[in-house]
Amino acid sequence: MLFPALRNQNESGARRTVQQNPGGSSRRLDFSEHFRFGVPELDGAHAELIDILNETRAPDADRQAISDQLHRFSEAYATHCRVEEIFLRSVGYGRLSEHVAKHRALARQIDECCRAFQADPTADRQVIDALCEAFMEHMLYDLQFKSHLDEVRGR
Numbered sequence: 001m002l003f004p005a006l007r008n009q010n011e012s013g014a015r016r017t018v019q020q021n022p023g024g025s026s027r028r029l030d031f032s033e034h035f036r037f038g039v040p041e042l043d044g045a046h047a048e049l050i051d052i053l054n055e056t057r058a059p060d061a062d063r064q065a066i067s068d069q070l071h072r073f074s075e076a077y078a079t080h081c082r083v084e085e086i087f088l089r090s091v092g093y094g095r096l097s098e099h100v101a102k103h104r105a106l107a108r109q110i111d112e113c114c115r116a117f118q119a120d121p122t123a124d125r126q127v128i129d130a131l132c133e134a135f136m137e138h139m140l141y142d143l144q145f146k147s148h149l150d151e152v153r154g155r
């Protein structure tokens with residue numbers, strides 16, 4: 001079974017939250033309970049994507065390291081979207097096409113951020129902050145299928 005956690009009716013369902021620590025552009029993004037779906041394939045990818053974004057904002061990261069992490073993020077995000085869309089289809093999520101469109105829009109924004117970072121060295125922090133904000137907005141959007149998932153699980 002591609003998503004075995006769907007069978008786990010005893011999953012705690014604890015919610016996670018993604019929080020941004022105060023402190024300007026260098027604040028870390030934290031993956032907390034509000035965003036946990038209880039589906040390891042999704043939760044693990046969300047946590048990994050947040051980790052990568054934090055790497056892009058590491059104080060000691062040089063331009064090459066930031067560029068490498070942005071590309072890593074882009075690839076990990078694309079993979080995650082494919083998995084998440086398969087998952088949403090498997091649970092009969094009714095707003096799949098809308099969700100796919102959101103994924104594609106964010107993918108375009110990620111590409112634009114990567115290009116902006118390459119083109120304007122002074123735009124680094126703003127570009128990365130914009131990417132972080134857009135991704136966190138999508139994490140909130142992902143929560144829309146949490147209630148559908150709870151129904152599938154019989155809660």
Ligand SMILES: [Fe+2]
Pocket residue numbers: 084099103138142
């Ligand atoms: Fe999504």
Ligand SMILES: [Fe+2]
Pocket residue numbers: 046080084142
């Ligand atoms: Fe997601």
